[in-house]
Amino acid sequence: MTTRKLLLLPGDGIGPEAMAEVEKLIAAINEEAGAGFESERALVGGSAYDAHGAAISDADMTLAMDADAVLFGAVGGPKWDGVPYESRPEAGLLRLRKDMGLFANLRPAICYPALAEASSLKRELVDGLDILILRELTGGVYFGEPKEIIDLGNGQKRGVDTQVYETYEIERIARAAFELARTRRGKVTSMEKRNVMKTGVLWNEVVTAVHGREYPDIALDHMLADAGGMKLVQNPKQFDVIVTDNLFGDMLSDIAAMLTGSLGMLPSASLGAPDEVTGKRRALYEPVHGSAPDIAGQGLANPIAMIASFAMMLRYSFEMVAEADALEAAIAAILDAGTRTGDIMAPGCRQVGTAEMGDAIVAAF
Amino acid sequence: MTTRKLLLLPGDGIGPEAMAEVEKLIAAINEEAGAGFESERALVGGSAYDAHGAAISDADMTLAMDADAVLFGAVGGPKWDGVPYESRPEAGLLRLRKDMGLFANLRPAICYPALAEASSLKRELVDGLDILILRELTGGVYFGEPKEIIDLGNGQKRGVDTQVYETYEIERIARAAFELARTRRGKVTSMEKRNVMKTGVLWNEVVTAVHGREYPDIALDHMLADAGGMKLVQNPKQFDVIVTDNLFGDMLSDIAAMLTGSLGMLPSASLGAPDEVTGKRRALYEPVHGSAPDIAGQGLANPIAMIASFAMMLRYSFEMVAEADALEAAIAAILDAGTRTGDIMAPGCRQVGTAEMGDAIVAAF
């Protein structure tokens, strides 16, 4: 029997309780489909800091590097506001991204019809929305050096961050965008600020070259990131795949997620390059929402984004397409049936907690 | 009689035709109120490049430095896509901001009730919206060095941009935010990415310190810029003054502008520090919209953002508060009466061109 090694990193806040619902699914899928998932939990974020003094321990990093896939919850909370910068909860996630080489971050922004009313946008602008933001995840201002605060004396300090992109980094994310567009509606919009940033000039040049050389069948548009952000809130359905850098991708994917009215529902996948020998790619799956410390531990959290992240894992890491489709259909069916956690509660629906929502999805799966 | 020296920099695209409507207003206000405005036009952007080979000539820079206030239109267009980076249309605007020391960029996002329907957001979320985005304008990734593309050989290049902020730069924009909040609803939200950027850490620290020392009467919140962007599209009315850096401010102010449904209506002001001797501050006023090359020269452009920028000039550079109020009221009255350019046309309204809109506002003023 195949065994599939999963590392579960629930993290902080609502991470652990949402992860528990995925563990139910893993048990069900092992039993029914003999999927052979072997999962173990490890620590990341503030909870790792409390246990090991680091946002992820070296031992747990090794587990992540060796796993077939990683499922990540969320990190952070006011409790760790004062910890040293290198040990802050986010550092665990950033180390995972960097060391695992997860350069391609897929953030689908879809609007579940049952939830279109929850969007701040007019219903007709988001109903049926299905766009994909592809964010570069291991470069840019997140990792460039120097990144420092220098004491200049006289009460003055200087903070510095450096945005760096090399041709090969832009080439591989551009290829990923064009490949994904081929499986969708065949359209890529690249966003940067070439009118102000040299990395934007290079980004634009490299995306254009990859397109001309390798993907003439795909429609490519370029937009300045500020104008692109405006178009996104004005009429998101004009897009198919948006490809952009680490920092713009952070902002734009969050805004797109919020537009759908389905923030608590949205998954993401972060993928590395295929191994040259085995063809396997490292991967981490993660809900788009944060750790929500205000409701943590109360059984109120919506587990759907975590479960949908697991569905993406089935699809992208294990090619279990039928199971992924079935799981996504189960989520949609439960929503259509009016089962809701508090964050997406609407008149006429039935409000449930985290565990009951998880059970309902397992039952419908 | 006082004389007030204005430099008008219409720029490219629809800039010149929108500027002509302000010139009518200047004539009217000189005649009726003896305001003593002396205005002259000069070139910036692509049109300056065509005439002088630079996005603004040194002679015109001198005029801008010596003026009591500058009114700027918009720059850029496909015609200049291929010009050298240092001469691209935007370089003229960036030089004006830097050389004039315009560190404080005020971008009000207000929603004219007559236009609330044009927003992509649900009406109740934007109707009556009145928030102010205060963007730092002379620092950050726009001006930090190194900013370059290095050829690494082997078909590889490296693009680099540098975000730099020093304590004094953050202190002065924080003070501006708190001062503005005092004249409004007393609330400031500061946005950065301190979980990823060292400049964000410094930003957060300095804003907090200025607040504690000098403005304990103002309510201060901190948000991560990605979360702040989400809150902005979810429920913009929760904000009063948002203060943020140059790049986040670029994105967030454009998104806020689009949310109002009133993009063609929104002005901005960019202010320098008061001169230590005279107390005068350099200032440039500018519509938020771009140069719209697709409709340029056809008399279709909406001149309201340019006229509202002139109203901000009356208010901030010349303390002509009564005139500024009257001009803003004239704009609102014309909109309420159903006079519309094509971009804001709605059923039951009367569609007019640029000149007719300008004339209507002059008549109502």
Ligand SMILES: CC(C)[C@H](C(=O)O)[C@@H](O)C(=O)O
């Ligand atoms: C937690 C934080 C470091 C992270 C980021 O900025 O990338 C988060 O906002 C995200 O989008 O995944």
Ligand SMILES: CC(C)[C@H](C(=O)O)[C@@H](O)C(=O)O
């Ligand atoms: C034209 C461009 C350089 C400018 C900027 O990025 O600052 C514009 O987008 C703005 O917001 O004023």
